Each structure stands twice: as C-alpha cells, then as structure tokens.
Amino acid sequence: MTKKWTTAVAALGLALGLAAAGSAQAQATAAAAPAAAGHAATHQLPPHRPGAAPSVITGPLLNHGGPVQTAPQIYVDYWGWGSDPSGEQPYLNRFLSNVGTTPWLDTVNQYGAGANPVLAGTWSDPAGLPANPSDAQIQAEAVNAANHFGTGTSVNVQVVVATPTGHSTPGFGTQWCAYHGAVAALPNVTYTDLPYMSDAGSACGAGSVTGSALDGVSIVEGHELAETITDPLLNAWIDAGGNEIGDKCAWSGLSTIPTAGGSFAVQPLWSNAANGCVLGTNNPNLLSAPTFEQNITGWQRLVPQGGIVNWVNYNTAAGAPAPAHDGTGYLAFNTNIGGGSVFQDVPVNIGPGGVYQATVWLSSQSGAASGTFCLWGLGSSNTNSCVAYNVNSATGYQFFQVVYHVPQQISTLRFQVYPTVNGGTTDMDTAGLVRIG
Structure with a gap:
C-alpha cells in the first residue's frame, strides 16, 4: 500500500x-x-x-x-x-x-x-x-x-x-x-x-x-x-x-x-x-453463512419421525418467489410436524454468567407465517430463551431478537427457528449470534 x-x-x-x-x-x-x-x-x-x-x-x-x-x-x-x-x-x-x-x-x-x-x-x-x-x-x-x-x-x-x-x-x-x-x-x-x-x-x-x-x-x-x-x-x-x-x-x-x-x-x-x-468489544457473529448468500453451511433441519421439513436456499438474482432482506440470498422453510425446525449449533463451552444475543429477520413467502425463534444452551440440561413471531409477506421482513443468559455450564449454543405446523412458509435472512456479556 x-x-x-x-x-x-x-x-x-x-x-x-x-x-x-x-x-x-x-x-x-x-x-x-x-x-x-x-x-x-x-x-x-x-x-x-x-x-x-x-x-x-x-x-x-x-x-x-x-x-x-x-x-x-x-x-x-x-x-x-x-x-x-x-x-x-x-x-x-x-x-x-x-x-x-x-x-x-x-x-x-x-x-x-x-x-x-x-x-x-x-x-x-x-x-x-x-x-x-x-x-x-x-x-x-x-x-x-x-x-x-x-x-x-x-x-x-x-x-x-x-x-x-x-x-x-x-x-x-x-x-x-x-x-x-x-x-x-x-x-x-x-x-x-x-x-x-x-x-x-x-x-x-x-x-x-x-x-x-x-x-x-x-x-x-x-x-x-x-x-x-x-x-x-x-x-x-x-x-x-x-x-x-x-x-x-x-x-x-x-x-x-x-x-x-x-x-x-x-x-x-x-x-x-x-x-x-x-468487529466489536464482544466477539463477531458466531454463525456460519448468516446471510444465506448461496451458502447454508452449518445449517441443519430437525425432522421428527414421520414429518417433513421443507427448505430452499433462494437466490433472488436467479429468480425467487419473494425478496431477500439483505443481498440476494435467503432461506425459506415450512413443516407439517411439531418440533420441525431449522437450526445451527455453535460450540462454546462456557459457564454461568455469559450473555448471548441472537437476531434474525423473518418474513413470509406468501400471506402469513408464524412460529417460534429460540436460542438454546445445551449441556447436562437444556435451557432456552424464545420469542414468538407472526409475519406477513405484505409487510415484509421484521426484526426479532432473543437474549440468553447462561445459567450453568453449556457446551453448545443452538440458534433455532420453529415454524408453526402448516402455518405458512417462513423466509429467514440476516441471522446473528454474538456474545454481549
């Protein structure tokens, strides 16, 4: 230079x-x-x-x-x-x-x-x-x-x-x-x-x-x-x-x-x-592929026995049924069974006192969609912080966040979105998971 x-x-x-x-x-x-x-x-x-x-x-x-x-x-x-x-x-x-x-x-x-x-x-x-x-x-x-x-x-x-x-x-x-x-x-x-x-x-x-x-x-x-x-x-x-x-x-x-x-x-x-x-006093985004730009590395589906979780990583530049929030990529998913969800696990191995914030932008492929957005701490016992969401394609993406205070030793954080059974197709973009305390 x-x-x-x-x-x-x-x-x-x-x-x-x-x-x-x-x-x-x-x-x-x-x-x-x-x-x-x-x-x-x-x-x-x-x-x-x-x-x-x-x-x-x-x-x-x-x-x-x-x-x-x-x-x-x-x-x-x-x-x-x-x-x-x-x-x-x-x-x-x-x-x-x-x-x-x-x-x-x-x-x-x-x-x-x-x-x-x-x-x-x-x-x-x-x-x-x-x-x-x-x-x-x-x-x-x-x-x-x-x-x-x-x-x-x-x-x-x-x-x-x-x-x-x-x-x-x-x-x-x-x-x-x-x-x-x-x-x-x-x-x-x-x-x-x-x-x-x-x-x-x-x-x-x-x-x-x-x-x-x-x-x-x-x-x-x-x-x-x-x-x-x-x-x-x-x-x-x-x-x-x-x-x-x-x-x-x-x-x-x-x-x-x-x-x-x-x-x-x-x-x-x-x-x-x-x-x-x-990128901050509290660590960068811990998620892989948080903006779904033609890449969903790290993301998984949880499919209970007998059920289906459909998901598609759309690229608006190549044609998609709905817009992205940022860039051109987003992840769309729905389910026909309770517990069906999309998630990403992040190893952390941290004791009591840590604080994490999970954020996401959600919309609907068409009409209304609903569900629950959670951040889990997985260890000898599992705890979470969750928020319900109700979104509509007419109003576009909405911002949701949860803050999770670690109560005990955990080995993994799980960022997870549960769409309501037969409750529409959820579009997800711009996910974040950062330590804030």
Whole structure:
C-alpha cells in the first residue's frame, strides 16, 4: 500500500480508499506527519488493485492530546438529490440510526470517546450542486447544513455531506472513497464528504460482503464515523504512521454486524486493548453463512419421525418467489410436524454468567407465517430463551431478537427457528449470534 500526504488549505481529514498491495510496515511508514498549523493534509489510501490483499497496520493508536467526541450528534445533508437508484438514502439513515448501540462501535470507548451516536437530523437540500464539487464547496454546504440544523460549534457535531449519484469531488473512486475533517469556517465542527458510494462500484465496497451494492455505504461511512469520533480535529488518536482507528484495518476482515435496524456490512476497527482489528468489544457473529448468500453451511433441519421439513436456499438474482432482506440470498422453510425446525449449533463451552444475543429477520413467502425463534444452551440440561413471531409477506421482513443468559455450564449454543405446523412458509435472512456479556 502506498500512502501520500499532500498539503491543502482546507482542513481535510483522513480519506478512505481501498488498500493496495504492500506490507503493513510500508503502510505505516509511508505517511509523513501532518502539515504545519493553518493547513491540514489529505490522507489517501489508493484503490484496491486486483489480487492485492489488504494488510492490517500494526502498532497502537497514540493519544496526541486533541479532543474526542463524547456525545456524537450526526447530521446528514442530502445535497441536491434528485434520484437514488441504489436506495442509499434510506440505508444510510437506517445504519446511522442503529449502529450506535452495537458492540462494533463500542470499540471507540477505550479511547475516551462515546459510542451511541444519535442521528440528530437529515436534510434534503434542494439547492443545485456542481457535477464535481470541490472540497471548498463541500465545506460551504456543511456550513449551510449546520446553520439549517442550528448545530452550534460543539466538537460533538458531525455533518455528513452526502452528494447524489453523478456528483462527486474529484478523486472519488480512484484516490479515495470518503474523507473527514474540520470545517474551516466553524471551529470544532466536523464534516464528511460522502459521495454516492455505488457509483464507484467495488472500488468503494459495493458487493464486498453480502453482494449488495449498498455494502460500501455502511463500510465507508462506518469507517469515517469511527474516525471522526476518535480523531475529530486530526490531533487525537493516531498511530506513529498517521493512521486512524479505521485506516489500520481498512478493507480487511469485512463482515456484517447485527443491529435493531438490520444487518450492515462493516470493516473491523483497531483496538489497542486487543492489539488488533476487532468487529466489536464482544466477539463477531458466531454463525456460519448468516446471510444465506448461496451458502447454508452449518445449517441443519430437525425432522421428527414421520414429518417433513421443507427448505430452499433462494437466490433472488436467479429468480425467487419473494425478496431477500439483505443481498440476494435467503432461506425459506415450512413443516407439517411439531418440533420441525431449522437450526445451527455453535460450540462454546462456557459457564454461568455469559450473555448471548441472537437476531434474525423473518418474513413470509406468501400471506402469513408464524412460529417460534429460540436460542438454546445445551449441556447436562437444556435451557432456552424464545420469542414468538407472526409475519406477513405484505409487510415484509421484521426484526426479532432473543437474549440468553447462561445459567450453568453449556457446551453448545443452538440458534433455532420453529415454524408453526402448516402455518405458512417462513423466509429467514440476516441471522446473528454474538456474545454481549
């Protein structure tokens, strides 16, 4: 990977792009120190090159004494949007509304920052914009948004200037995917230049986790969100090579995280405590094939004697009777016998006191479907936490979760869904199982 620092009058932050080939040591040492006071430097990661595997940049983040965001407030300015062919606006709103309560973002807490950011407001500014707005124009629009929202000048304020399809600052997709910095005209207020991510395709993450064009939206904005929280004015938590919390893990170990608003693709964040890249303070998703993207490895059917459990792993790209929740894959199943179910076993070998959260999105193939969703602890005796579900194809996927407190030594966790006997076909997508305590 090659990094390049260039001086700029605008107070730009660290830009996010795809990692190119090269060792972690080269990545960490290629960046120079920030420019002199009164200027800042753009910090660019070049686009991914075919066959180049991203590398983790080792070494701790260092506290340079600047402020962090302890109560982040996120404002999104959709500047001049006339169309949204990929559906990025609702996806971004949903991500920012739910990511603050996740173990993934809790990683920032060890740096004295606050997770739980609030999507404090969105604005669709109808004003026109240039085909390729400059950074100065992005900053001016951030000022317009701050005035519109009445944000004041707290360091906790993040203004995300989201530009529509076909309108991006020069360098998008070839030199960077997004960047953040401080608004020159509003001391302490931070901004993010967030172009229409799917315009850049796989260079900025489209299809990189679930197969969805929207993957890059949450990967890139998640990167910028965490970096702005821990290094809002570019003088707080940075490593010896000038890398922030997201840069050190950029494009490596991509995965999905469960939230109350659905599953989202993200990159890991650097944890000094773990001395590595983590997907959360409480472990990653323990399930195999949680999004059913043409793969159901680890999933099984429980079929009591004399009964039937039908199941099909559908791919909407190849034709399916119903939509998926994320990506193109989902698992549909039904049964004609009590106890018939779909499950996955996860070995854990843990004693009393552990806490796990299981999450899933459920819908119906057609009409109504119902059943019970459980997380079991299997050991010398078996215990569970369950919730009933009633879903309908007319209303689409609904989110369900159960929390299981381990009461005794167990060897296995079982994620299990029991459809009601002859109670319709259940569609399942975006499953998650994480340890939360």
